[in-house]
Amino acid sequence: MTGFIYLGALLFSLAGMVILDWRLKLFVRVAPLRAGLVLLTGLVFFLAWDLSGIALGIFYRGQTQIMSGILLAPELPLEEGVFLLFLCYLTMNLFLLFSRRLRTGSFLPTGQAVRRGESHGETNGKTRGEKAGSR
Amino acid sequence: MTYLLLNLGFLAVAAAAALVAALVHRGRQAASQRPASRPRKVIAAVVLSFVALGVLTAVFDNLMIASGLFEYSAEHTSGWRIGLAPLEDFAYVLAAAVLLPAVWTLLPAGKGTRDE
Numbered sequence: 001m002t003g004f005i006y007l008g009a010l011l012f013s014l015a016g017m018v019i020l021d022w023r024l025k026l027f028v029r030v031a032p033l034r035a036g037l038v039l040l041t042g043l044v045f046f047l048a049w050d051l052s053g054i055a056l057g058i059f060y061r062g063q064t065q066i067m068s069g070i071l072l073a074p075e076l077p078l079e080e081g082v083f084l085l086f087l088c089y090l091t092m093n094l095f096l097l098f099s100r101r102l103r104t105g106s107f108l109p110t111g112q113a114v115r116r117g118e119s120h121g122e123t124n125g126k127t128r129g130e131k132a133g134s135r
Numbered sequence: 136m137t138y139l140l141l142n143l144g145f146l147a148v149a150a151a152a153a154l155v156a157a158l159v160h161r162g163r164q165a166a167s168q169r170p171a172s173r174p175r176k177v178i179a180a181v182v183l184s185f186v187a188l189g190v191l192t193a194v195f196d197n198l199m200i201a202s203g204l205f206e207y208s209a210e211h212t213s214g215w216r217i218g219l220a221p222l223e224d225f226a227y228v229l230a231a232a233v234l235l236p237a238v239w240t241l242l243p244a245g246k247g248t249r250d251e
Contacts, residue, residue, distance in 0.1 A: 064202060
């Protein structure tokens with residue numbers, strides 16, 4: 001079981017990014033195809049970077065009990081792929097959050113009630129046929 | 136030094152993507168009649184993202200290296216470190232903060248998506 005500690009931590013963190021995205025309507029939630037292509041580009045770019053570093057002998061996999069041992073390529077563990085996906089998701093969530101804050105003055109999506117943590121049945125203004133409720 | 140040179144190569148790719156995105160964005164703005172959005176705000180968002188990512192990297196890269204997830208060859212790194220984290224590692228988050236928003240900007244906004 002200890003072999004899955006790091007993978008579990010990464011998946012837990014990735015889930016946090018998805019929850020943030022969904023609650024604040026940031027990235028994949030608002031544009032799945034566009035976001036998917038961004039994530040794919042990032043993943044390919046950073047895997048190429050990693051593989052180049054490995055080929056040049058700059059870094060290599062550590063000897064540790066907390067990784068699964070599954071490899072995507074020599075010295076490139078499965079966990080690194082998940083880490084890079086998480087890094088790209090985190091980067092875009094941050095960028096879109098900061099962009100929104102600079103543009104609208106709020107981290108919250110437009111039309112969302114200012115008070116959080118309440119089950120607000122009404123949204124102000126925008127009648128865009130809210131289908132997903134206030135999740 | 137090898138690590139630094141490798142990073143410069145990938146950072147150049149990210150910078151090129153950002154340049155293309157900026158030009159395409161400006162072209163789109165000129166074509167449409169809408170008032171121009173401020174490129175300064177996009178740059179500010181990129182800088183803020185990089186700062187946040189840099190702080191997280193300083194913390195978590197140290198934790199990850201301390202856990203023995205990966206190791207570095209001493210002959211290929213500059214030796215400059217923040218704790219255990221080689222300074223070169225910060226190039227990853229710099230590239231992420233530059234490249235990914237650029238790709239996002241280059242891709243057409245689908246319906247229902249407000250343009251950044």
